Amino acid sequence: MSTDNKVIRRQKLRWRIRKRVSGTAVKPRLSVFRSNSDIYAQLINDETGTTSVSVNSRQGDVAAQPGTKIEKSFLVGKILAGKAKALGIETCVFDRGGYLYHGRVKAVADGAREGGLKF
Numbered sequence: 001m002s003t004d005n006k007v008i009r010r011q012k013l014r015w016r017i018r019k020r021v022s023g024t025a026v027k028p029r030l031s032v033f034r035s036n037s038d039i040y041a042q043l044i045n046d047e048t049g050t051t052s053v054s055v056n057s058r059q060g061d062v063a064a065q066p067g068t069k070i071e072k073s074f075l076v077g078k079i080l081a082g083k084a085k086a087l088g089i090e091t092c093v094f095d096r097g098g099y100l101y102h103g104r105v106k107a108v109a110d111g112a113r114e115g116g117l118k119f
Contacts, residue, residue, distance in 0.1 A: 030112060038058050055079050080108075081114070093119055
């Protein structure tokens, strides 16, 4: 693990959140990872340890869209919700991954809500 204080702080927050948030087959966990340039979101069933749906801002349909990182994050959430609805997933629990619920992380959540997911 890195000795960078910011990374250690986020990791501790992430572990604290993961103690309380867990996904099931009916209500999977919407996990968000944010890098400097991209955003990744996936629906995870923690009982079996499998990923149901995965979307990121590097995929062709998202990367081809013009706009800011926040607009692309919103689009990632919306596409994720559409794929989840196709699989019959209506609800999920949100895992912000130690990031503040602000900016790109909030945009993913708003896009997923607009796409039809409930959490």
